[in-house]
Amino acid sequence: MKRRMGVVVAGLVLLAVAALVSVFVVLPRFGTDTIDRSQPALLQSLRDLSQYHAAAGDFQVVLDIEHDVRFVPSALAGQRTLFVAAGTVNAYVEFGGLAEDALKVSQEAKTVELALPAAVLDKPNLVQERCYVFAQERGLVDRLASLVETQDQQPFYVAAEQKISDAARESGLVGRAEENTRKMLTGMFGALGYQVMFTGATSD
Known part of the structure; x- marks a missing residue:
């Protein structure tokens, strides 16, 4: 059984x-039938970029700095220095701080509206190998002092950074960075099938 x-x-x-x-x-x-109700991860993609370095400029400056001692002839005291400095400046767009409403996506119209942050300039990055004293004239007292102490070149580097920063601001580097960023985002969203429109204040 x-x-x-x-x-x-x-x-x-x-x-x-x-x-x-x-x-x-x-x-x-x-x-x-497959129904995909997933939301696009476009905003997360932008946050992952954090900083998009969209342009860079190479700069060189020749500093001509003279230190005089009042009422003393330059042959006795004082010095004049020609200092050559070279460096690069990056222009970037910061995506890390984008607000939630900075990116508006329409899945029906396949459009993206983005409040693009303005590009900013990074601190100059001096190339040590291309920074040097080209020529120097010293008075007698300064020549004797140089025998026992090394001249501090830090003030030359500080002055060179300031000069290069000023040149970068006048070079149009920021505008180029914003243009390159718009091109990059247009291509990225276009590959996903979206048309992108930019809003918000920029440097233009």
């Missing part, structure tokens, strides 16, 4: 497995 019951149970299990297999085989013939 027990053996017969076991055979019956085994037969029922086999029938159930066969039925499931037939369902999975037959269902694809009716076709399936």
Whole structure:
């Protein structure tokens, strides 16, 4: 009796497995629909960029700095230094602080409206190998002092950074960075099938 019951149970299990297999085989013939209700991760993509360095400029400056001692001839005291400095300045757009409403996406119209932050200039990065004293004239007292102490060149580096910063602001580097950023974002969103429109204040 027990053996017969076991055979019956085994037969029922086999029938159930066969039925499931037939369902999975037959269902694809009716076709399936896939509905994707996922939201685009565009804003997260921008935050991942954090800073987009969109342009860089190479600059060189020759400093001509003279230190005079009042009422003392330059042959006795004082010095004049020609200091050559070179460096680069990066212009970037900061995406890390974008507000939630800075990016508006319309899935129906396939458009993106972005409040693009204005580009800013980074601190000049001086190239040490290209910064040096080109020529120097010293009075007698200064020449004697140089025998026992090394001249501090830090003021020349500080002055060079300021000169290069001023030149970068007048060079149009910020405007170029913003233009390059718009081109990059237009291409990125375009690859996703979206048309991008830019709003917000820029340097233009």
